[in-house]
Amino acid sequence: MASIWSQKCNNSGRRLSTALAISLLCAGTFPLCVSNGAAVPTSNAPSYSITDLGGLADVADEATVSLNNAGDVSLDIVSGQHVHAALWSHGRLRDLGDAPGYPNGVPHALNGHNTVVGWTNTSDNPVDSMAATRAFVNDGHGMRVLGTLGGRDSRALGVNDSGRIVGVSNLDDRTRHAFVSDGGGALKDLGALPGGRFSAAYAVNAAGDAAGVADTPGQISHPVCWRKGKIHDLGTLPGGDSGCALAINARGDAAGYSETKDGVHAFLYSRGRMRNLGVLKFDPSAANGLNDSDDVVGTSNVSASARHAFLWRKGRMDDLNDLIAQNTGWTLTAGCAINNAGQIVCIAGKRGEPSHALLLTPIASPRSLPVRQGKE
Known part of the structure; x- marks a missing residue:
């Protein structure tokens, strides 16, 4: 995506952008580090049925697939010559359309009322770096384009059931700060760490606490949380300089990724640890989502050129590909979100097809599971 959304970190002279970190992780191009503690599937791990929600537009360098506790999913789709946000609910996929002057819509999150937030732009090309980018909210009555913190661009990245929206926006001096907006009104600057110039909020819980990333004075990114409007530096894993928090649950626990002495690893932040x-x-791995039981989903490399979706539960990381029927033809490459019922939405690939969104639903016992097709 546009370079204005990259956030630079510094680690022993190596510079890495947060947006680039995600895209490199998805491509499996980080330096590899063999883990002696790699997960081994067990027979008592839960199994899942699969619902195919359809093909993705695959234009963004960030997670665009989200899930709520009812099992509804927001995702990006190709609609004519453009990319639109869509909502999968009760077995049907609905195109959420666009707004006048803003032909594209890339979703990033939805809440329990199926309010979807994300970003749109003013170009026919959804990845046109010269076009203005704006946050949007769609609460079932069409796309509403939001404002900014004074600069040109904004993106909405998270929303809770009260309609509180968080994201990132340019200021008039071209720095970027996290924002919060209640009900899609004016954006409020959430600020940054002391001495830092960048912050972004990726997720928000029912209490209004948010998780994200912010620069230190040395332009090194750290995972952060905002609690009651105040920013808190979560630090990094031992041996690491930088990281990012991508998800937060009702308890205020956060998940994301951090550099370590061995590479880049997924983390769970809970009870101050x-x-x-x-x-x-x-290496690498990254956590994209967690539920209120601290079950975590994400993605991790399994070879120099391949990555798989994972589920981390009760101290153990499992490859989600080992927890579905082996005759589906799908390879689950990233776990995007997990709800309190244990449902997981994943990005998956199959030879000769574009990436699809798949909804995994826990079942009582392992069996051969057919792939169900979502209705349009």
């Missing part, structure tokens, strides 16, 4: 969740086989 950051826990290294490890990797499936190789």
Whole structure:
């Protein structure tokens, strides 16, 4: 995506953007680090049925697939010559459309009332870096384009059931700060760490606490949380300089990724402690979502060129590909979100097809599971 959304970190002379970190992770191009504690599937791990929600537009360098506790999913789809946000609910996929002058819509989150937030732009090309980018909210009555913190661009990245929206926006001096907006009104600057110039909020819980990333004075990114409007530096895993929090649950626990002395690993932050969740086989790994039981989903490399979706639960990381029927033809590459019922929405690939969103639903016992097709 546009370089204005990259956030630079510094680690022993190495510069890395937060947006680039996610895109490199998805491509499996980080340096590899073999883990001696790689997960081994067990027969008592839960199993899942699969619902195919359809093909994704695949234009963004961030997670665009989200899930609520009712099992509804927001995702990006190709609609004519453009990219639109869509909502999958009760077995049907609905195109959420666009707004005048804003032909695209890339979703990033939805809440329990199926309010979807994300970003749109003023170009026919959804990845046109020269076009103005604006946050949007769609509460079922069409797309509403939001404002900014004084600069040109904004993106909405999270929303809770009260309609509180968080994201990132340019200021008039071209710095970028996290914002909060109640009900899609004016954006309020959430600020940054002392001495830092960048922050972004990726997720928000029912209490209004948010998780995200912010620069230190040395332009090194740290995972952060905002509680009652105040920013808190969560630090990093031992040996690491930088990281990012991508998800937060009702308890205020956060998940994301952090550099370590061995590479980049997924983490869970709970009760004031950051826990290294490890990797499936190789570095890197990143946590994209967690539920209120601290079950975590994300992605991890399994070879130099391949990544798989993972589920971390009760101290153990499992490859989600080992927890579905083996005759589906799908490879689950990233776990995007998990709800309190244990449902997981994943990005998956199949030879000769574009990426699809799949909804995994826990079942009572392992069996051969057919792939159900979502209705349009």
